[in-house]
Amino acid sequence: MGLPKAFQRYRPALDASLKAAFEGRNLFLYDMQRYHMGWIDEKGDPIEGQGKGLRPLMCLMACEAVGGDWQKALPAAAALELVHNFSLIHDDIQDGDTERRHRPTVWHLWGMAQGINAGDSMRGLGTLALLKGSTEHHPRKIFAALEALESASLEMIEGQYLDISYEHQTSITTDEYLDMVSKKTGALMECSFHLGALLGTDNPDTVESLRLCGRELGLVFQIRDDTLGVWGMEESIGKPVASDIRRKKMCLPVVYALQTASGADRQYLHRLYEDCGPTQDGEVDEVLAILDRLGAMAHCQSLAQEHCQGALAALDGVELAPCMRTNILQLATFFAEREH
Template structure:
């Protein structure tokens, strides 16, 4: 990766640390309401126990989406506690989608550990994901005051429907040879950006923000989510497995049409045409083939396009924050999360 994608900012990580301190205990309590063995599967996925249920502290990810909820609420003048249930709900929804995604993609590792489905089986992993979705709705329903429940539930359901549509398109693209860049961006907007936008919207709604503030924060989350996905796709090809905790090259091995790949395939370059031939070959892609595909994506301009587009989405996210009056300290924290999304190595 280039330097532009490997410099993590200490300020943004501090925002995430504070978010984890607030939302982690609430998520743990939610998971404790599950029955066995689903509870152990869910706790294992979050890194809070091993396969035998013994306590561990393997880490449960960045908690970025929960931070967006709390940051959105604080940006319009609320205390974090007002949006804590919504933050926990969004993190539960995200992890529900991750559990299902790992099964659909047959990914064997996540966050440097075997994925839940490889340890407990696909059925139990899917059930644990389903349970997290139910817990998320329960967290929203139990957050005061009741008047916000309907708006918050609608916000999250809209994000979920977009997420499902995006994930469905992502799966369909694997069977198609003719995926365009615009429809690939639309897929990413659903699969990733919709929950980022919904998280920001939920935070603003929890704080009784006005329509202009809610819409601006949603827009910020949308562009942040697209930048995040672009960087995620770059790390999936050029990242370091020891840092990302994910098998680098797995997307190429499955001939997945990630954003850099689709940009390369549509480049009209000789390298893009050779990449298309490699992707159309039905034989399993061996390590040497993955190495060749990686080089072709770069030669066809896929890497440069994704880097430039991530930077463009970063700027658009910052522009949306500037559209409305927000609490200066909270807005500064949200800007730091934009830097995290585009300047990260994992």
């Protein structure tokens, strides 16, 4: 099952809004960002290719779902995508990742110092997109939208802080891990549904329901991401098989295993993950075997399903535009079952 068809309908307008945020920005500083967005290559020539744009498309869908005019949420949608990509640019520096979507990362091409600047300025473009583009709404509404966006950004950064501080911390519980994830990934997805609903309706209960739904969807998305990082197919996810095990990245299957394994498996896992050195091939296979014995994949999938149901339950009794409940169901299912 793919993404809701509605997403295709929003795409051209979203792309135009995103590009408009860079209009008149001629410094090479902004070309680094256009490169990151997948609009130009490193020499500045136009190319095809871009991110999925999940957050902004979710924002537009939430706006339409609550009966609003989705076009009026375009500035907020653009802001969300820019804030998300600011975090990716910094994330690549923090993780030392040299590739993203099969291309060299910004910092890898232009150095860490300018990579930090590229991320910092993209975040500014995001806030300005929301501020400048939302003149059709009542000021109090844009206020609430801005506060939601800034609070979500801050929560996302808190999640990023926790994620880094959890490296090689084998005593992390799944609850702590899920709390981190709900900040790092959930906060901005929550904010996407929140902003869309806020700009689409004056009913605060509806806004709150969509917000909660968005947070649950964020968890589903990240839990599936963690699953794919261990068991995803190289050709679909663009990363080597078991790449997160290879890198000893803390991810839900491993956190679950560290917490639930016993005996020799437990000893093996804890010793391996406390060690900061690189993994050997045999170790990767052994970890995969332990995860298998513990049913880690099934555990993750059932947790994803649980939050999928939580997302839909959040919308119980909420009046939505025609087809929109189906669209959100389709999105939730895609998040839980996607292969890439």
